[in-house]
Amino acid sequence: MRIGLIGTGRIGTLHARTLSAHPEVTELVVTDADAMRAVEVAAALDATSVPSVAELFSLDIHAVVIASATASHAELIRAAARRGLPTFCEKPIALDLAGTREALAEVEAAGTLLQIGFMRRFDAGYTAAREAVRAGRLGRLHTVRALTSDPAPPPAEYLPHSGGLYRDCLVHDFDAIRWVTGREVVSVYATGSDAGGAMFRDAGDVDTAAALLTLDDGTLCTATATRMNGAGYDVRMELAGELDQFAVGLDARTPLTSLEPTATWAPDKPWPGFLDRFGPAYEAEVAAFVRALRGEIPNPCDGREALAALLTAEACELSRATGTPVEVATLDTAAAPVPAD
Numbered sequence: 095m096r097i098g099l100i101g102t103g104r105i106g107t108l109h110a111r112t113l114s115a116h117p118e119v120t121e122l123v124v125t126d127a128d129a130m131r132a133v134e135v136a137a138a139l140d141a142t143s144v145p146s147v148a149e150l151f152s153l154d155i156h157a158v159v160i161a162s163a164t165a166s167h168a169e170l171i172r173a174a175a176r177r178g179l180p181t182f183c184e185k186p187i188a189l190d191l192a193g194t195r196e197a198l199a200e201v202e203a204a205g206t207l208l209q210i211g212f213m214r215r216f217d218a219g220y221t222a223a224r225e226a227v228r229a230g231r232l233g234r235l236h237t238v239r240a241l242t243s244d245p246a247p248p249p250a251e252y253l254p255h256s257g258g259l260y261r262d263c264l265v266h267d268f269d270a271i272r273w274v275t276g277r278e279v280v281s282v283y284a285t286g287s288d289a290g291g292a293m294f295r296d297a298g299d300v301d302t303a304a305a306l307l308t309l310d311d312g313t314l315c316t317a318t319a320t321r322m323n324g325a326g327y328d329v330r331m332e333l334a335g336e337l338d339q340f341a342v343g344l345d346a347r348t349p350l351t352s353l354e355p356t357a358t359w360a361p362d363k364p365w366p367g368f369l370d371r372f373g374p375a376y377e378a379e380v381a382a383f384v385r386a387l388r389g390e391i392p393n394p395c396d397g398r399e400a401l402a403a404l405l406t407a408e409a410c411e412l413s414r415a416t417g418t419p420v421e422v423a424t425l426d427t428a429a430a431p432v433p434a435d
Contacts, residue, residue, distance in 0.1 A: 095119050095387065098155040100147055100170060102126040102135040104369060105184060105211075105376065106161030112380045113159065114139040118388065125150045127162070151177060157387055158182075159380070164189060165255065168197040171208060171397075175200045180207035182383040185265065187400050189257035191425065194404055198397050208397040209383050212269045214329075215395055216378035219342035223333055224274045232335025235275060238315040239332040240267040243323035245349075245366065247290070253297035259286065259319055260303060260407040260414075267317045268307075269403040270331060277309040278402070283419040284410035290322050305410045325349035326364030327371055343371075 095118050099110055102124055114122050122141040126132035129145045136143035144150050150158075151173060158174045160167060160183040168188040174181040181201075187194045187210065201208045214220045227235060242263050248256070256262040272278065286300030294301045301322050307315040326349030331342040344350075349364035365371040385391045409420040 095157070095384070096121040096123065096153075096155045098122075098150045098153065098158045099124045100126070100150065100158065100160050100166075101162035101184075102128075102132050103161065106159075107135055108369065108373070108376050109159055109161055109380050110135055110139055110141065112377045113384075114141055116381065116384055118384050123150060123153060123155060147173075155179065157383075159383070160184065164257070168193045171197045172200045175204040175206050175208075178204060178206055180387055182209045182211065182380065184211040185269075185400055186210075186257065186261065186404060187397060189261055191401075191404065191408060194401050198401060201397060207386060207393055209379075209386060209393050210395050210397055210400040211376075211379055212266060212273075212395050212399065212403070213372050213375040213379050214266055214270045215273050216375040216382065217342075217372060218374075220270055220274060220331065223331060223340060223342050224276075226340055227275060227333065231338055232333060232340065233337030235313050235333060235335045237332075237334040238271055238275065238313060239330075239334075240271055240315065240317045241328065241330050242267055242319045243328040243349075244319075244321045245323055245326050247293070247301065247321040250293035250296075253293060253299050256297075256299070257407075258297075258299045258411060259301070259321070260284070260305070260410040261404065263321075264303060264305065264317055264319045264410070265403045265407045266329075267319070267331075268406040269399060271307065271309075271315050271317070272399075272402060274331065274333070275309060275313060277311050277313060279307045279315075279406045279409075279422055280310050281308045281419055281421050282306065282406060282409045282413050284413040285417075286414050294321075300414070303410070303414070305413070307406070323349070325351075326361065327367050328365070329368075329371060347371075 113119050124132050125144050132143040157180040160170050284305035286303035288294040288300045290301030302320040304318045346362045349361045352359040382394045409422045413420040
């Protein structure tokens, strides 16, 4: 199996290591906008580097993994579909609904596989939470609390191209909520604060956000995020039902200190970032892509899942702008576009 990898940044390099070590991958070919970075990654892994995406697509590869800059995802997905190539792509497909739908339409017309990288679906804690909900261990689920907190903001130049806190960050929580509960988000009520620094206001973004989601069975979910959590990287989900209550992401490395006088809970070496916290999940999602290529399992995260999560993020942005609740269905009325020739 010969696989092409586009993008050798932090996540792309991790994917390159996973693929190069996989027994079913006989050759890995990498490329990057920074050609020297691709050369260095390839040399470290006994892989092959090529100077451009065009050259990569000219080779006889069996599948492609996209870990390049967000703005390039949609066109690369469409280019791979035109060549009949199964594709794994880091989220998002695109930062807007139109671009997402156009790429999905082209994939559907080509009949190719598109797996999206929502890595929390491959995390042990989130997987256990999904199994607990489906086994009825909580009874009727009534409340979900989800949060993503980054220890420090990204570079200022990143923010205008990120899509904003809801699309860039909370979209992972939106996908996890749908995947764990098996329910759809029907309405949102969201707000945000840009008090953390001028760069957020300059980008039209917020540094802290909160959203109340109502699911189609009446379950209430809160989802919060911040770029300014100095204690460390914190990603959690709490699920409360009539019979029990469970937590994901609560362990000795959770950057949370109890102030109760009898408590001994204090973080030991808090998680510094997402690659440390979700490293095994990133590896597992790529391994699952290889299994899907071989027909051993169905696609574990179809591109339509990315559209559903983005719809929730879009509804949150609209709610933040208007100060009113938004029904998600009002954003999903447009028909999928016809693929371009």
